[in-house]
Amino acid sequence: MTANVVSVVRPQELVESQLSAWRDFQGADERLANPFLAPEFTLAVGRARSNARVAVIESGGTLAGFFPYERGALGVGRAMGSGLADCQAVVHSPDLRPEAQDLTAGCGLAALEFDHLLAYQVPLVAYHVVTEASPIVDLAAGFERYIAGHASLDRQTRRSKRVAERELGPLSFELDVRDKAALRLLIEWKSAQYRRTGRFDRFAKRSIMQIVEEMMESQADGCTGTLSMLYAGGVPVAGHFGLRSKTVLCSWFPAFDARYSRYRPGLLLFRSLIESSASIGIGHIDLGKGQEPYKQELKNGDIAVAEGWVERPVPAALLRRVQRAPRRLLLDFVLSRPALYVRTMG
Structure with missing residues (x-):
């Protein structure tokens, strides 16, 4: 198997041939058609946030994918548009199999966190902590x-x-x-x-x-x-x-x-x-994950999105795990008690 090679650039450093390939990858897979995954959104975030980065993935010497993210303290990365974007994914060619650990290491990160990742992307499934149904209005x-x-x-x-x-x-x-x-x-x-x-x-x-x-x-x-x-x-x-x-x-x-x-x-x-x-x-309106009554009233379908993280065996990742523990324990406590989960989520 050919190893993937990851290089990191700022969004504004992407050249036109790379931007064109990014759009082509989106066009080849309808599941990647979400505008939050478009290079234009990443470029806008890059102009507003100095910590925005893009992992450029090559396979066999050929441009094969992109993963936009934001680099935070302790070498912790978050998928692009953290707290703002309702869809996150590795945008890649149909033949690429992005490896989560290799991607995280290639980005120079101790850990990579996501909260609206398209759940179908198989190589990251092992790192899902919660998978939720994100409501859509299907107009097909x-x-x-x-x-x-x-x-x-x-x-x-x-x-x-x-x-x-x-x-x-x-x-x-x-x-x-x-x-x-x-x-x-x-x-x-x-x-x-x-x-x-x-x-x-x-x-x-x-x-x-x-x-x-x-x-x-x-x-x-x-x-x-x-x-x-x-x-x-x-x-x-x-x-x-x-x-x-x-x-x-x-x-x-x-x-x-x-x-x-x-x-x-x-x-x-x-x-x-x-x-x-x-x-x-x-073809569809993505309402964004959440249990708000109006979303449940309007929806007629769902897209699965995941929350989780990839950790590398480095000290900074261990420290981040300790920081994350109270929230994680609370989440596990609620999810392990269906009646409490129903009351909490309304």
Whole structure:
């Protein structure tokens, strides 16, 4: 067997032939079509985060794959877009079998952590700690087939639409809004939502703001920033910013004006988003892993994603294991008790 050779570069050091090969690898495997796996996302993260790196994998002297990641303290690496990206993977040619230990060593890492890794990538299965079902809206059979399977959702949205139009004015929806002011409005709504729910405001981090603003400008086939807005009587009431490839739309930042919450603007937005996405050939919408009620309401399928880590037999990896132990023990405790897991996950 030919050994794989790993070299490490900063994202901005990738040359056009490498970027082209990266896109070709994605195009050869529909499972890699997620826009978070596109080089454009990695390049944006690289411009915002100085610790971004890309492992370039060669096999038999031929370019064979890429793994974007971020290098942290103690030589611990995390898959690219940690805390931000909903999909992680080694993007590679069909013939490559990436070895987890060799990849980690080639990156010069003591440990490599992931939390949204595509679970089908066999060489990393041994390092999965948890595998979860990440909900999707499967549109392969078209919107009419999808909505026929969601009769309750259809009734709810029709009812909410009638009430909203009677009290607020006609509803309208735009799939792709090229307006920075609209993006700022959406971010204001999302930040307010984070505060209301006691969650950390991700937009308080300058690097995340920079990545989102850059993605808003991206028009690449494999990674197009897409801002969608719902209006009532000409007034914006809900919005969504995500990334899309030719066949996959990633739900990233949905939000609405809380003053209109009684009309369920988020649900109205997603119905329009789903219908419009189907009309332009999107095969599925990735809602991101999580048990939020709206995701369970919208979904009609799942993609398996994994959380775990690869460790090398070096002192820094042992120290990282000690740091990770309390969280790991808590996770094992919950997962070993099904009734507690159900209550915790809602």
